[in-house]
Amino acid sequence: MLSTQLKQDAEQFIDEIYGDDFIQGLINEDISHASLIHYLQADALYLEEFANIYAMLISKTTSKEMMEYLLEEMRFILGGEVEAHEILARAVGRPYAEIIEDGEWYPSADHYIKHMYYNAYAKENIAFTLSAMAPCPYIYQKLAEKAMAQNVFQENHQYRGWFEFYSGNIDETADVMFKAIDKEAGKMNDYEIGLLRKNFRESAEHERRFFNMAMTREHWAEVDMNV
Numbered sequence: 092m093l094s095t096q097l098k099q100d101a102e103q104f105i106d107e108i109y110g111d112d113f114i115q116g117l118i119n120e121d122i123s124h125a126s127l128i129h130y131l132q133a134d135a136l137y138l139e140e141f142a143n144i145y146a147m148l149i150s151k152t153t154s155k156e157m158m159e160y161l162l163e164e165m166r167f168i169l170g171g172e173v174e175a176h177e178i179l180a181r182a183v184g185r186p187y188a189e190i191i192e193d194g195e196w197y198p199s200a201d202h203y204i205k206h207m208y209y210n211a212y213a214k215e216n217i218a219f220t221l222s223a224m225a226p227c228p229y230i231y232q233k234l235a236e237k238a239m240a241q242n243v244f245q246e247n248h249q250y251r252g253w254f255e256f257y258s259g260n261i262d263e264t265a266d267v268m269f270k271a272i273d274k275e276a277g278k279m280n281d282y283e284i285g286l287l288r289k290n291f292r293e294s295a296e297h298e299r300r301f302f303n304m305a306m307t308r309e310h311w312a313e314v315d316m317n318v
């Protein structure tokens with residue numbers, strides 16, 4: 092099945108992201124507050140758009156079951172995932188709502204969001220968008236499972252809750268996406284299946300860039316807007 096191939100394609104990115112500074116910074120509790128703030132500002136905006144893209148897919152699908160799933164996922168993103176963000180905000184020591192008052196689509200987040208929107212607007216079949224969305228829940232789940240398997244997080248570890256959150260709450264999300272992708276791929280030609288695989292792999296790389304974006308506190312170049 093295509094999803095087996097997609098999961099295999101994600102392996103290299105999961106290993107790379109796991110070894111990069113953001114995840115290692117959480118595990119070792121030495122990530123800077125500035126990087127956590129940058130991540131929270133970018134991720135709050137990213138999740139808003141993720142929910143909007145779910146809404147776009149609801150209007151494109153004819154399957155009642157898929158509609159129910161997309162609605163449920165929107166509800167989770169808009170309400171549930173903030174729990175993971177609150178854990179990071181507590182470590183920073185500032186109210187989450189205040190932290191995310193600032194922020195914008197920083198360059199790497201911008202590219203990731205537009206990669207998903209492009210597929211939602213340009214492609215009728217929702218599998219193309221789902222293949223660009225699937226690395227989001229899948230890679231976080233795998234990163235968290237890997238961290239929990241390879242480390243003993245003490246009760247008072249500042250980020251234990253973050254890893255627990257992603258190793259337990261989102262396995263269903265990715266599974267449903269992969270099932271839908273496999274179903275649609277069964278009706279596609281090799282070129283279209285190649286696009287699904289490319290969309291997925293690019294989003295897996297976007298996941299890596301997103302975390303690294305927070306470590307470098309990536310911003311758009313300052314331009315004097317008054318000239």
Ligand SMILES: Cc1ncc(CO)c(N)n1
Pocket residue numbers: 134137138172226227228231298301
């Ligand atoms: C960028 C990004 N990818 C995945 C997740 C997991 O939902 C998230 N919160 N943010």
